[in-house]
Amino acid sequence: AVTKADVEQYDLANGKTVYDANCASCHAAGIMGAPKTGTARKWNSRLPQGLATMIEKSVAGYEGEYRGSKTFMPAKGGNPDLTDKQVGDAVAYMVNEVL
Structure with a gap:
């Protein structure tokens, strides 16, 4: 599970900037x-996999199902110019909003 200590290792202010510019359009x-930012019930099933796994999936892209509906996360949110660190900061920011 993800803890506050996990997300505090990331630059949450930068994460918000990256989120606003790249992630908010879906989240x-x-x-x-996409799990809605700030909606804990949408994130609760994802948190047990850990922050590192969520970041890996966000960097690489992910396609799957959630409660019978197709889900799709493009690699780096569809912006190949983002660094892995920027993606990590953005994911940590979103997770922090539900902890």
Whole structure:
């Protein structure tokens, strides 16, 4: 499970900046099964896999199912110019919003 100590290892202020510019377009509305930012019930099933796994999936991209609906996370949120660190900061920011 993810703890506050896990997310505090990341630059959450930078994560918010990256989120606002790249992630909010899907995560604010839950498009394509994206867990909505700030909605704990959408994140609770994902938290047990750990922050590192969530970041890996966000960097590499992910396709799957969640409660019978198709989900899709493009690699680096569809922005190949993002660094792995920027993606990690953004994921940590979103997770921090539900801890």
